[in-house]
Amino acid sequence: MLDIKFVRANPEKIKEALEKRGYEIDFDNFLFFEKERLALLRDIEEKRALRNSVSQEIANLKKSKDSTDKIDKLIVEMRNLGEELAISEKRLKDIEEKVENFMLFLPNIPHQTVPFGKDENENIEVRRWGEPPQFDFPPMNHWDIGEILGIIDFERAGKIAGSRFAIMRGLGARLERALINFMLDLHTQKGYIEVFPPILVNKASMTGTGQLPKFEEDLFRITDPEFYLIPTAEVPVTNLHREEILSEDDLPMYYASFTPCFRKEAGSHGKDVRGLIRQHQFNKVELVKFVKPEDSYEELESLTRDAEEVLQKLGLPYRVVALCTGDLGFASAKTYDIEVWLPGQGRFREISSCSNFEDFQARRANIRFRRRDKKGTEFVHTLNGSGLAIGRTLVAILENYQQKDGSVIVPEVLRPYMGVDVIK
RNA sequence: GGAGAGGUGGCCGAGUCGGUCGAAGGCAGCCGCCUGCUAAGCGGUUGUAGGGCCAAAAGCUCUACCCAGGGUUCGAAUCCCUGCCUCUCCGCCA
Numbered sequence A: 001m002l003d004i005k006f007v008r009a010n011p012e013k014i015k016e017a018l019e020k021r022g023y024e025i026d027f028d029n030f031l032f033f034e035k036e037r038l039a040l041l042r043d044i045e046e047k048r049a050l051r052n053s054v055s056q057e058i059a060n061l062k063k064s065k066d067s068t069d070k071i072d073k074l075i076v077e078m079r080n081l082g083e084e085l086a087i088s089e090k091r092l093k094d095i096e097e098k099v100e101n102f103m104l105f106l107p108n109i110p111h112q113t114v115p116f117g118k119d120e121n122e123n124i125e126v127r128r129w130g131e132p133p134q135f136d137f138p139p140m141n142h143w144d145i146g147e148i149l150g151i152i153d154f155e156r157a158g159k160i161a162g163s164r165f166a167i168m169r170g171l172g173a174r175l176e177r178a179l180i181n182f183m184l185d186l187h188t189q190k191g192y193i194e195v196f197p198p199i200l201v202n203k204a205s206m207t208g209t210g211q212l213p214k215f216e217e218d219l220f221r222i223t224d225p226e227f228y229l230i231p232t233a234e235v236p237v238t239n240l241h242r243e244e245i246l247s248e249d250d251l252p253m254y255y256a257s258f259t260p261c262f263r264k265e266a267g268s269h270g271k272d273v274r275g276l277i278r279q280h281q282f283n284k285v286e287l288v289k290f291v292k293p294e295d296s297y298e299e300l301e302s303l304t305r306d307a308e309e310v311l312q313k314l315g316l317p318y319r320v321v322a323l324c325t326g327d328l329g330f331a332s333a334k335t336y337d338i339e340v341w342l343p344g345q346g347r348f349r350e351i352s353s354c355s356n357f358e359d360f361q362a363r364r365a366n367i368r369f370r371r372r373d374k375k376g377t378e379f380v381h382t383l384n385g386s387g388l389a390i391g392r393t394l395v396a397i398l399e400n401y402q403q404k405d406g407s408v409i410v411p412e413v414l415r416p417y418m419g420v421d422v423i424k
Numbered sequence B: 001g002g003a004g005a006g007g008u009g010g011c012c013g014a015g016u017c018g019g020u021c022g023a024a025g026g027c028a029g030c031c032g033c034c035u036g037c038u039a040a041g042c043g044g045u046u047g048u049a050g051g052g053c054c055a056a057a058a059g060c061u062c063u064a065c066c067c068a069g070g071g072u073u074c075g076a077a078u079c080c081c082u083g084c085c086u087c088u089c090c091g092c093c094a
Helices: A004-009 A011-019 A028-064 A068-104 A142-149 A154-160 A171-189 A203-209 A234-241 A293-314 A360-365 A390-400 A412-418
Strands: A124-129 A227-229 A244-247 A253-262 A281-291 A318-322 A334-342 A347-356 A367-370 A381-389
Touching: A004 A011, A004 A028, A004 A068, A028 A068, A124 A293, A142 A171, A142 A390, A171 A253, A171 A281, A171 A293, A171 A381, A171 A390, A171 A412, A203 A227, A203 A234, A203 A360, A234 A253, A234 A281, A234 A360, A234 A381, A281 A293, A281 A390, A293 A318, A293 A334, A293 A347, A293 A381, A293 A390, A293 A412, A318 A347, A334 A381, A334 A390, A347 A390, A360 A367, A360 A381, A381 A390
Parallel strands: A244 A367
Antiparallel strands: A124 A318, A253 A281, A281 A381, A318 A334, A334 A347, A347 A381
16 A cells, blocks of 8 residues: 555656556545545544543533533533534545545555566566576477376366366475475575465455455455465465564564465466466465565565575576566566576466565555664565465476486485486 | 353553543663662653644644444443454364
């Protein structure tokens, strides 16, 4: 959420900034209601102040016991005032709801360093690492490799759950587990605290990180009782400190969290229908940071490097792209995507997304901190990035390390976790 | 799932015949005094958010907040209803 004081003072600036993201937002209604809200608030507070003082007077009069006429008169007056107040309060509540709702649907403002662009085609490549492997045979897709090796079963997954599900089997399942352990070990060695949170969360948590109210259709929801399945560990982990005031000494805080993730993929019919790339359920190790505002862009760089390191250790070629304004996520001020090379597709595919949300999520989730020598509170900055998506990493390994005979070499760093050198 | 108890400020804890309670007291913290050092002692101080005054800061002032949301009342931490959470016992279960 943006700062409402800033929005009402600078609607033109916000409008302009959000146009860069492709949002056309009309502020007139908002400004109108916001003005009324403040006027109404003033009026209500005045009436409440009056009621408070008269009620006090009534209490004092009652003690003296004789001026019952005056008491009755005051009570009648206050009864009437109370009725007026109730009408105004109802009106205020309606307006507050409108204003709040408007604010919840406003996306974050892109950072000055975010390249301008319309869609993902205008993202800027920042750097590349590694060389795509050369094959003296036509490289296969991971779903063919997986099927031949008997380590991924899409067909039975379709039977027991439906499309966009997969079953990992034998060394495939072990590879999944090896990747989880490898990534968690790597990140926790660097100071990230491992957390394993609930993967069913409430509405407030989803609102805190920005999935709700705008992206309800992307989420799996259960009723009775009401919960949402997390689309990423970002949600529970960022909400760890919702409604908290941290001390400056606690910052920065780094978390690493492995969780399953669930997404409806409602808008992507026909996209990546085969293979592991786009699943309703997938595993991911997520990195989440809580930092002081002045450090957050430096922290975004180091967060991205920490995610890249996973690929480097696995020997998987990748590139880093800076998302342009038109491709930026709703809550993000700046995002780097890391794209891994997939020989089966002959292209780079997203495997991590590292974002600085500045105070956008902190304001929604009310996550603040207090500086040692200053009074008052400030919002923290939150960041997160995949480190990495497990399923897509597994895909990249199968495709990059495939051999002519159909076997797959296990990257060096995974061998202690796998117990074998080759999957065949 | 059944029965019961409870949710108060950073922490502990008082406060139910509704009023002077943003909330006693203690602890912790901060500032000062005192003290050979430490401890003890003494005085003061310490929540969050929003509005108004102010060019702004400081400051002053008002409003709201005693789990959340409704209700009763001139007035609610205190009474009523609903929800959430915690604890105890029984049952069930990985």
